[in-house]
Amino acid sequence: MRRSRYTTHRIMNNLFVYCEIEDGVIADVSLELLTKGRSLANQLHCKLEALVIGHRLDGVAAQVFPYGVDTLYLVDDARLYPYTSQPHAAVLINLxxxxxxxxxxxxxxxxxxxxxxxxxxxxxxxLTADCTALEIGTFEDKKENKTYENLLYQIRPAFGGNIVATIVNPECRPQMATVREGVMKKEIVDAAHKGEIVRLDVKKYVSDTDFVVSVIDRQMEKSKINIKSSPIIVAGGYGVGSKENFKLLFDLAETIGAQVGASRAAVDAGFTEHERQIGQTGVTVHPKLYIACGISGQIQHIAGMQDSSIIISVNSDPNAPINTIADYVITGTVEEVLPKMIKYYKKNSK
Amino acid sequence: MSLKIVVLAKQVPDTRNVGKDAMKADGTVNRAALPAIFNPEDLNALEQALQLKEKYPGTTVKLLTMGPPRAADIIREGLFRGADGGYLLTDRAFAGADTLATSYALACAVRKIGDFDLVIGGRQAIDGDTAQVGPQVAEKLGIPQITYAEEIISAERGKVVVKRRLERGVETVEAPYPAVITVNGSADECRPRNARATQKYKYAKTPSERQADNTSYYATLCEERPYLNLTEWGVADVDADLSQVGLAGSPTKVKQIENVVFQAKESKTLTASDTDIEELIKELIVNHTIG
Structure with missing residues (x-):
């Protein structure tokens, strides 16, 4: 690694990624943001800095450095895990x-x-929530007759997904953005890369009065559903009709080696779990095959799956909006089409 | 032991079931095609407040909303369902606010209300889906925040106990109040209107609405029934700094707005017949998409 003699904190105005940690493991979304952060930092000619706040953080460095982190800040204290709002906020604000x-x-x-x-x-x-793209660019404030270089374009759907807005923060720093899991891709830059580790003294950043909220009970489930990385997704919408019919999707998914996803309408109707929700307010996916069953194609849903390589739409309505972005449109009901897909897959796969 | 609760509520365009007429030909949003509704998760928040009111007699629930004059509808809707009063924050100077400028204005109004134990709002509004206003109001008031609340279990002797619904589990936390709580859509649904309350508050109006109906009959009615007078505040009434509200107080600027157009693909249309489906499955197996 190329290490300058001045690895102090004199070079400021860097790019920070706040990394989440659960049971010693850095969250996927944080690694995805480190990957994005690395490329943005390269464009901005600044450092990529990661901040991890929690307890027993010894294993963290090995997890984040391969993503090209220049500086890793660690704030380690028993009271900082599990997460509570004010102590973590105090670290960020003061740092x-x-x-x-x-x-x-x-x-x-x-x-x-x-x-x-x-x-x-x-x-x-x-702060811009739920960005779907981050870019660097110029902003001209015509009213003030001022031009800003190298701003962060925070691009996000708005108004229920009907429009896409590019937001900038010309004057205030830092420019803050949140991004959902699965939107960015994580990619190791160099498995052998090592950056600098800076351990911060918790007492300098957090006061005892920040620890006002106490977690009495906490039951986290290991995420058992991982639709994000599945190469094939069978997703159901409101048009599937019932929880019983949703079982057909699971049957097909099991047969062809897929995961089951859902639209917001199907989740709201109680057909399946929230963790399976795909779309603007759920997970973003890019599988090689996406089988949309009884999904009409609200813009919010399409935003989360439009990058699938092949899209098959199974819908009794030949004019369902999703059909316009589908490669194959099967006009029919889930009850009639899915069993046939299972049958002919079993017959034809060797 | 009774509580003083402020419920934050927003009137929003119903973006959930947007029809084809929601966008105009020029790519702008056709607001007229979208009905203005009570933000769904703010109704969940109101329900939590009303449950606390039942649990702790003497508790008062007041709504606070910021918006154009017609947002007074939100206060009336809250009164019909069991709230005790409300404040409409309305001023041209508030227009164009991002979440930070909105939170500043709301925090000023909460301070003006003064005596409160809990500020409860929905997790997020469906027109922005940002979930930022609750935590920002908490920070501006310098009090704890509890987000993603599914149930406010108790609020006694200065401590509130809340069950939170997180992405991957549930958490129960205890915090001192005053505090800001934002309520998740998975919490109890809001009760419907109460017939008696609906009768009682049917003519509740803000001063500007009263000006539009200045018949002597109505004026007398309001004099006899002071609860029909809804509070309406502008920037000066809540001692807000003009440079921190509205567009001027918003650090974020919109650079560009684009209408979403999905690239239509050339699609193959198939029937549900055995032949069509077998052909498709064979094709997918042959090109290694499946199997």
Whole structure:
């Protein structure tokens, strides 16, 4: 690794990624953001800095450095795990006052969406939730007749997904954004890369009065459903009709080696679990095959699956909006089509 | 032991079931085609407040909403369902606010209300889906925040116990109040309107609405029944700093808005016949998409 003699904190205005940790493991969404952060930092000619707050953080460095992290800040204290809002916010607020980063990224998770707004409010910096793309570019403020270079374009769907807005924070720093899991791709830059580790003294950043909320009970489930990385997804919408019919999707998925996803309408109707929701307010997926069953194709849903390589739409309505982006449109009901797919797969696969 | 609760509520365009007429030909949003509704998760929040009111007699529930004059509908809807009063924060200077400027204005209004134990709002509004206003209001008031609440279990002797619904599990936390709580859509649904309350508050109006109906009959009615007078506040009433509200107080700027157009593909249309489906499955196996 090329190491400058000045690995101090004199170079500021860097790009920070707040990394989430559960049971010693850095969350996928954080690794995805490190990957994105690395490429943005290269464009901005600044450092990529990772911040991990929790307890027993010894295994963290090995997990994040392969993603090209220049500096890893660790804040280790028994009271910092599990996450509570104010102590974690205090670290970010005080560290950012010192370091003045230009960008801060975090996952659009239960944690990031709790932490981000509190930090942005304290620093009076702009925050954009649930970005689907992040780019670097120029912004001309015509009213003020001012041009800003190298701003972070925070691109997100708005208004129920009907429009896509590009948001910028011209004056305030850091420019903050949250991104959902699965939107960015994680990619190791160099498995052997090692950056600098800076251990921060918790007492300098967090005061005892920040520890006001106590977690009495906590039951986390290991995420058993991983639709994000499945190469084939069978997804159902409101048109599937019932929880019973949804079993057909599981049958097909099991037969062809797929995971089952769902639209928001199907989740809201109680056909299946929330963790399977695909779309703007769920997971974003890019499988090689996406079989949409009884999904009409609300824009919010399409936003989360349009990059699938092949899309098959099974719908009794030949004019369902999703059909316009499908490669194959099968006009028929789930009850009639899915059993046939299972039957002919079994017959033809060797 | 009774509580003083402020419920944050927003009037939003119903973006959930957007029809084809929601977008105009020029790519702008056709607001007229979208009905204005009570933000769904704010109704979950109101329900939590009303449950606390039942549990702790003497508790008062007041709504606080920011929006155009017609957002007074939200306060009336809350009154019909069991709230005790409300405040409409309305001023042209609030227009164009991002979440930070919105939180600042709301925090000013909560301070103006003064005496409160809990501020409860929905997790997020369906027109923005940001979930930022609750935590930002908490930070501005310098009090704890509890997000993703599914059930407010108790609020006694200065401590509130809340069950939170997170992405991968549930958590129960205890926090001192005053505090801000944001409620998840998975919490209990809001009760319907109460017939008696609906009768009682049918003519509840803000000062600007009263001006539009200044018949002497109505004026007398309001004098006799002070609860029909809804509070309406502008920037000056809540001692807000003009540079921190509305567009001027918003660090985020919209650079560009694009209408979403999905690239239509050339699709093959098949029937549900055995032949069509077998052909498709064979094709997918041959090109190694499946199997």
């Amino acid at each position: 950012f006052k010192e370091q003045k980063p230009q960008v801060c990224l975090m996952g659009a998770t239960s944690i990031g969406r709790d932490l981000g707004p509190r930090v942005s409010s304290a620093l009076h910096s702009g």
